[in-house]
Amino acid sequence: MHIGVFCSANADIDADFFELTRRFGEWMGRNGHTLVFGGCNLGLMECVARAVHEAGGLCIGAVPTIVEKGGRTSDHVDVKIMCDNLSDRKDIMLAKSDVLVALPGGVGTLDEIFTVVASASIGYHRKRVILYNMKGFWNPLLTMLDSMKQSGVIRPGFEDQLLVASTQDELVEMLSCEG
Template identity: 35%
Template sequence: MNITVYCGASAGSEPIYEHKASELGQWLAAHNITLVYGGGRTGLMGKLANAVLANGGKAIGVIPEFLKTAEEVHTGLTRLITVNTMSQRKDTMLQMGDAFIALPGGAGTLEEIAEAISAARLGRHAKPCMLYNIHGCYDHLEKLFDHMVKAGFLNQAGREKANFVTSIEGIEKILRR
């Protein structure tokens, strides 16, 4: 199984973000799940990949050529796929993943998981999409999704494509469905 994880090239302002990224990486390795991610070595991306690799797991990075310097590409990966554009990166990560998890991150992370959720809503895939709500990072986004339903912009079936979880146990529960 491959799980695509979207996350920041930054570590965030709270140590718990890095801790939980490392914990997720250890869990992926322990369950023989291959990580597919953005290919960087800094921030949560680096913590996640390092934890996977340090625990005997496999990590595949997907990075556009122009980001190799900006995101400081991870050189110790199982495999690095270089693409030309961000669109190709997102498409490759979407195709390779059997499930999708967004750790905390910025606008890029949000764009990536939103595309995965939208693709699920449109029937392009039936893979689980999760937002790992560490330290309340996605509380407001979860409320926004609920508001979209109340306001008539998203139906309940579409809302259910965006799974907000607060633990690895929550991730496991979604994967078992």
């Protein structure tokens, strides 16, 4: 399975996020899955790529030219797909992934999540995003989405495109249903 991973490129975040990301990457690599990610050598992006690569998995990086020019491309990228900007990166990641997983991340991760979910909601594809809710990281977002649903501004069925896993076991179970 080709698993797209959206996540933080920052290093100064909770150390537990790195440990849980490493474990997830090792599981991917040991089980023959391919990582599709943003190709950057920073933060959780580098952590998951290193773990997948060292466990024998393949890493596909969608690398914007600005990342390449800045010398921030991960050494763990096995297949590099160059792109012009972040919109292209999202398109490539969506096209190359069977399912997408969101680890803790910032505004870029939010942009990626909602681009995929919004395009699925109007019928462009049927791919899902699974929020890996490490240590309850996504709880504030889930509260906001629930409020939006209660207000009627989110269409019914939205929750079918955006799943939530609180543990790696739950995540693996959800991924097994996707593959």
